[in-house]
Amino acid sequence: MTVREVAGEAYREGLPALAASAVGGLLAGVVLGGMRAEFEAVPGLLVLVPAILATRGNVYGSLGARVSTALHQGLVAPSLAEADERLRSAVAAAIGNGVIASAFAAVAAYVVLALFSMPAAPLWVLVAISLVAALLSGVVLAAIVVAVVFAGYRRGYNPDTLVGPIVTTAGDVFGVTFLYLAVRLVLEVAG
Template structure:
């Protein structure tokens, strides 16, 4: 393939999904703006925002990369079926995703104390991360697999899809479920 055609084929294939990612990012930004208002109630919330969003990318980006390589190598079929490799990878990303959410609450709390900043109670920060982490994990895994399988069957290269899918879903649902968790913990905790 000529250089120019190769260049445009990468550009054209990635651009639509990056524009979707942009839309998702802007929506997540609007949610973030309303989270900023709850900073007074739970000091330290803002510290957790980038870490929580980054973790969605870490865990499910790795899952997506693994699925893409598996599809390319013919190790897994592009279907929701009981395939040992697929099940193992999904279970592992569940454990990683929820486990790290708890860790984020803890290290944020420790960092704020160490810096001498005001911080919400440890169980409040961990509770918010746990609720947001569990809800986001379920949506991310189902959504990621559905989109990657569908894209693959229609002839899209999964390599170009995964990063943007993960960040878009992660941004939107990460922020929405974090806002939900903040409101929920705010109601439960007197």
């Protein structure tokens, strides 16, 4: 292949994912912009948002890379009907890692806010919000990652090209959406 052919293939595979990423980022921004009341109700929540969103992208991007590599090596079949223990374990590990990282982020945010004498919601509120958002978004993101990697692979695309933009975008959109739902749920329970 020539450089031009390789570049053309990269653009053909990557541009739709990047376009979806731009649109998804705008949607996540709209949801985040509409959360003013939640930020006021839960002091310190805004400090937690970047950590939560970064965690989603990192954890589920890693899952996508693992599944993609397993497909390339022939260790996993590109079908949910043929999903084996290796795939189920990778998904469970990603969700577990996301939950643990979110709980850690909540505790770290609380400690940093306390160190700088800034207002913060009670620790249990920040942790509960983080855990609920992590669990809900984790299930959805794991399904999206596996579906995108499998679909791309079956259509002849390099799943590694798709995973980055799609996971980052889905992580932002669902991370913010489920963060909003988690805040509403925890505040209702704490009520």
